[in-house]
Amino acid sequence: MNLLINYEAVTSMVLFAIGFTMLVFSRNIMKKILGLNIVDTGVYLFLASMGYIEGKLTPIVPATGEVNALDYINPIPQGLVLTGIVVSVSFSALMLALTVRLYKKYRTLNLDKIYEMCRKEDEQK
Amino acid sequence: MKNKKFSSLLKEWYEGNLSFDERMDSDIHKKETAETEEKEIRLVKDVEKAEKELTSKGYKFFSVIFCVILALILILTVNFMPLFADDSTPTANEVYEHYVGEGRDQTGAVNTVAGMILDYRAFDTLGESFVLFTATCAVLLLLEQSKKQKVKEKESFTFSNDPIVCTIVKIITPIIIVFGVYVLFNGHISPGGGFSGGSVLGAGFILFAMAYGEDNAAKIITPKIIRVITICSLSFYCLAKSYSFFTGNEFNGIHSIITPGTPGDIVSGGLILPLNIAVGLVVCCTMYSFYMVFKRGRLD
Numbered sequence: 001m002n003l004l005i006n007y008e009a010v011t012s013m014v015l016f017a018i019g020f021t022m023l024v025f026s027r028n029i030m031k032k033i034l035g036l037n038i039v040d041t042g043v044y045l046f047l048a049s050m051g052y053i054e055g056k057l058t059p060i061v062p063a064t065g066e067v068n069a070l071d072y073i074n075p076i077p078q079g080l081v082l083t084g085i086v087v088s089v090s091f092s093a094l095m096l097a098l099t100v101r102l103y104k105k106y107r108t109l110n111l112d113k114i115y116e117m118c119r120k121e122d123e124q125k
Numbered sequence: 126m127k128n129k130k131f132s133s134l135l136k137e138w139y140e141g142n143l144s145f146d147e148r149m150d151s152d153i154h155k156k157e158t159a160e161t162e163e164k165e166i167r168l169v170k171d172v173e174k175a176e177k178e179l180t181s182k183g184y185k186f187f188s189v190i191f192c193v194i195l196a197l198i199l200i201l202t203v204n205f206m207p208l209f210a211d212d213s214t215p216t217a218n219e220v221y222e223h224y225v226g227e228g229r230d231q232t233g234a235v236n237t238v239a240g241m242i243l244d245y246r247a248f249d250t251l252g253e254s255f256v257l258f259t260a261t262c263a264v265l266l267l268l269e270q271s272k273k274q275k276v277k278e279k280e281s282f283t284f285s286n287d288p289i290v291c292t293i294v295k296i297i298t299p300i301i302i303v304f305g306v307y308v309l310f311n312g313h314i315s316p317g318g319g320f321s322g323g324s325v326l327g328a329g330f331i332l333f334a335m336a337y338g339e340d341n342a343a344k345i346i347t348p349k350i351i352r353v354i355t356i357c358s359l360s361f362y363c364l365a366k367s368y369s370f371f372t373g374n375e376f377n378g379i380h381s382i383i384t385p386g387t388p389g390d391i392v393s394g395g396l397i398l399p400l401n402i403a404v405g406l407v408v409c410c411t412m413y414s415f416y417m418v419f420k421r422g423r424l425d
Contacts, residue, residue: 002203002204002206003200003203003204005208005209006203006206006208006209007209009203009209010200010203013196013199014196014200016195016196016199017192017193017195017196017199018192018196020192020195021189021191021192021195025187025188025191049209050216052209052210053211053212053214053217054210054211054212058316059225059236059237059238060235060236060237060315060316061225061229061235061237062235063235063314063387063388064389067225067226067229069221069222069223069224069225069226070222072225072237074216074217074221075221075224075225075237075238075241076216076220076221076224076241077216079238079241079242079246079249082242082320083249083253085320086253086256086257086320087253089260090256090259090260091260093260093264093415094260094264096419097263097264097267097268097418097419098267100267100268100419
């Protein structure tokens with residue numbers, strides 16, 4: 001069974017599904033942001049696990065002597081995950097700041113209610 | 126219509142056979158008494174309430190079903206993926222062999238990941254630093270309050286009077302900051318680097334601000350210092366990498382004065398150590414300013 005060997009990919013897919021459902025179907029803005037972070041976690045797990053090769057060393061090579069590339073795991077996914085983490089931190093901070101502003105104006109975190117209030121404001125104008 | 130049972134009415138309405146407008150129209154033909162109107166309003170409210178409950182339950186059920194189906198589809202795809210930790214995965218190609226095999230001699234960094242993200246792919250990391258900088262700017266724009274709108278002391282949550290937190294932080298903050306500096310300066314010869322070291326440093330400063338009060342921390346780490354450090358680091362990164370980009374080419378006759386040095390030494394790896402420090406300072410300032418802005422609404 002491939003699924004038993006690819007257990008890390010299965011875990012990351014489950015995390016992705018849970019996070020995506022939270023992101024799309026939750027009405028609370030905070031839960032949406034949390035859902036996005038869970039999606040991110042799933043993607044990082046998936047990416048980082050792609051670089052791992054059984055029985056090989058971490059990509060920190062000795063200072064002297066010959067380097068045989070086939071003794072080490074793949075360092076590229078680690079660099080990509082780093083990029084993703086930085087972007088997700090910035091994105092979460094920006095989203096949370098917007099949420100603070102929304103809450104200060106409408107006193108609720110429910111997107112449906114905020115939408116209704118916005119519509120009423122538009123009608124009054 | 127009045128004689129119909131509530132449940133059957135609800136069912137009819139929910140199936141779309143009955144709309145509010147129709148009912149209103151039919152009511153106009155009847156004799157309108159205050160009683161029937163009141164009943165009607167109550168009925169409408171009840172119907173709306175029940176409808177809301179039904180949809181919210183259906184909504185939750187539907188979202189669970191959606192989650193399960195999405196997970197199943199994705200897991201089905203996993204079945205056809207290359208095996209985990211296998212030698213013959215398509216990601217282990219000649220790019221990785223080049224990075225690991227010749228990275229040390231070309232960049233001077235023992236840590237291949239640092240050599241990769243700060244030498245071969247340095248502009249990617251520059252972009253990341255600018256993402257952090259832009260996020261700080263945006264958060265400041267959105268949340269910064271003037272000094273007049275000062276948060277009342279009672280409302281804001283503070284640790285400055287807590288003896289346990291203060292004592293522990295007094296002991297642990299120097300250790301955290303020294304560890305952060307160690308991770309920052311050893312980025313090219315051991316696991317770590319600018320992003321992790323900067324996060325550790327930022328966590329140390331956040332702890333400091335938490336325990337001693339944001340007002341005291343803001344006197345030491347002023348917004349001007351944060352601004353100057355961030356902008357200097359970013360400009361240094363830009364200029365240094367542009368220089369190495371311009372001189373890296375062998376055909377224009379300009380040779381770079383930066384050499385990889387001896388791999389394994391602290392001062393080695395050419396630009397990797399200074400770039401690590403620059404990135405770490407940007408990350409540290411970003412973390413600290415996120416905390417301060419979310420906590421007090423301003424940096425000073």
